[in-house]
Amino acid sequence: MHSLLAPPFLHVWVYLQTQPLLGLSATLVVWEIACLVDRRAGHAALSNPTVLSIIALAILLLATHTSYTAYFNGAVYIQFLLGPATVALAVPMYANWPAIKQNFLAIMVSITAGSVVAAGSAMLIAHALGAPRVVVISLGPKSVTTPIAMGISQNLGGQPSLTAVFVMITAMIGSLAMSLVFRLGRVRDWRARGLAAGMAAHGLGTSRMLVLNQTAGAFGGLAIGLNGIVTSVMLPLLVNVLGL
Amino acid sequence: MVRALMVLLLFQLAGTIIQEAMGLPIPGAVLGLVMLLAYLIWRGGPAPHLRNTAQGLLKNLGLLFVPAGVGVVTQLQVLRQNLLAIAVAIPVSTLLGLLVTGVLMNWFTTRAGGRADA
Numbered sequence: 001m002h003s004l005l006a007p008p009f010l011h012v013w014v015y016l017q018t019q020p021l022l023g024l025s026a027t028l029v030v031w032e033i034a035c036l037v038d039r040r041a042g043h044a045a046l047s048n049p050t051v052l053s054i055i056a057l058a059i060l061l062l063a064t065h066t067s068y069t070a071y072f073n074g075a076v077y078i079q080f081l082l083g084p085a086t087v088a089l090a091v092p093m094y095a096n097w098p099a100i101k102q103n104f105l106a107i108m109v110s111i112t113a114g115s116v117v118a119a120g121s122a123m124l125i126a127h128a129l130g131a132p133r134v135v136v137i138s139l140g141p142k143s144v145t146t147p148i149a150m151g152i153s154q155n156l157g158g159q160p161s162l163t164a165v166f167v168m169i170t171a172m173i174g175s176l177a178m179s180l181v182f183r184l185g186r187v188r189d190w191r192a193r194g195l196a197a198g199m200a201a202h203g204l205g206t207s208r209m210l211v212l213n214q215t216a217g218a219f220g221g222l223a224i225g226l227n228g229i230v231t232s233v234m235l236p237l238l239v240n241v242l243g244l
Numbered sequence: 245m246v247r248a249l250m251v252l253l254l255f256q257l258a259g260t261i262i263q264e265a266m267g268l269p270i271p272g273a274v275l276g277l278v279m280l281l282a283y284l285i286w287r288g289g290p291a292p293h294l295r296n297t298a299q300g301l302l303k304n305l306g307l308l309f310v311p312a313g314v315g316v317v318t319q320l321q322v323l324r325q326n327l328l329a330i331a332v333a334i335p336v337s338t339l340l341g342l343l344v345t346g347v348l349m350n351w352f353t354t355r356a357g358g359r360a361d362a
Contacts, residue, residue, distance in 0.1 A: 031307050050306040054313035061317050068318050075311030081301065082308045084252035086273035087259075088298035090280035091290050106352035110345045118341025122333045129329035135322060139333055143341055146309045151271025161315025162322065166334060168313060174338045181339055187346035189353045196346035200338055203305065223345075228274055236269040 017066065023074025030056050048204065051168055082147035086228075089145075093225040096218050100226075107195065108230075111223060114199045115231050116238060118143045123244055134159050136244055140235050142166040143174075145202045148228035152235055167202075174201025175208050190216040198223025248297035255280045 005013055016022040034049035034056065041047035061071055072079075093100075100107060122139045131139075138158035141149040146167050153163035178201065182193055194216030197205035206220030259279060260272030268275070284290055290298070316323070323330065 027307075027310055031310060048306075050309050050313065053307075053310045054316065057310065057314045058317045061314065068315060071314065072311060075314065078308055079311040082312075083256045083273045083276075084249065085301045085305055085308055086271075087252045087255045087276040087280055088301045090277045090284060091295055091298035092302065093277075093281055094284040094290065097285060103352070106349060106356075110349040110352065113348055114341045114345030117344045118337045120337075121340050122337035125333040125336060126326070126329040129326075129332060131326045131329035131333075135326050135329065139330070139337075142334065143338070146312070147305075148271060148274055150312055151273060152269075155269050155271065159319065159322075161312050162319050164309060164312040165316045165319065165323070166330070168309075169330075169334050170338050173335050174342060177335075177339055178342055181342045182346055185343050185347045185350075187350045189350045191353055192346050192349035195349045196342050199345045200342040225277065229270075229278060232270040232274050 017070045018073070020074035020077065023071040024077055025074070026057065026060065026071070027053070027075050027078055030060075048172070051172070054168070082150070086145075086147040086151075089225045089228070092221050096222045099218065100222060103191070107222070107226065110192075110195060111199050111226050112230050112234065114196065115143065115227055116234060118200060119231065119235055120238055120242065123239070123242065127244060133157070133244065135162065137239065138162040139166055140239065141231055142170045143200050143202065144228050144231045145224050148232065152232055156236060156239060171201045171204035175204045178205060178208075191219045194219030195223045199227045202227070245293065245297050245300075248291075248294045251294055252276075252280075252297070252301075255283075 030053045031049065034052040037052060038047045038049045061068065119140045122142060123136050126136045126139050137156050138153050140156065141152040141163055144152065146164055149163050149167050150160040153160050178197055187193055187196065190213045194209045197209045198220035202224045206217060206224060209216040209220045255276035256273050259275030262275055263270060263272040
């Protein structure tokens, strides 16, 4: 990039690299374009605006030889909102409180079992195939919604950006495969389908469920929040027990 | 909106203080979520300003993941080196998780009688 720019522009470019403005603007512009593409594509599973934005910005950074640190100078202001957004999940969970209370035991057992199996099998497989500890730990919280997953990964010695990528891949695979899995496992109850979709494929799985059935959507939203809490508590224990 | 943001931040702050003080492995924001949920149950629901701000934040949740996701540019080498482990671990564990939660919950609800299989 440097060699392409005439001196006055080079000066501006170097200056902007030290400021938050460029990274912040770039993120919002790319996000708006990605949302436009997603609307045009009729909200298909593969046109997820988060995934599109990440790919576009990553290519942009690599092509202009901009360091992630320089980009993050500005993007950090967006990232900061993940904390309050996590707390805000309490509001939709409260809306589903009557349904939670009625099936409390069944929901907690189903989510805890699924969470332990998903996290445990992911970490054991990666460990057996020779992945280093940072990759193994970063895989643990991959079924949890991103803001919570990144916090868990950080606390256990994983790499939060790696976890963010794993969460995204998990959501896409889960959303694509769930109808088949439900047919094979004879999961016919919409509450069970929604809960499983939210547990294994969080937001993306739940948004798909919302299209199919309202109850399933509500149970999906519920599973996102509960799985975040359950995994936060279970994963440190699981890592200890499995000796990872 | 400012007041709702203050409420969310204060719950997150309280959660983070508890996490740090007690050395818990649970993220402070998750403790904040649990405390806000307990508060909403006790109070009987969110005030309109809190509900609107929460819905606004959650509607744009996808944007908030982008900066962390772009961090993939710093991890390309790690991904390449562990391609096989990742390519096997993620699909297998995701399908197992879906199956376990789905089958268990289906068993519980069918046993309870009220089947919702419209």
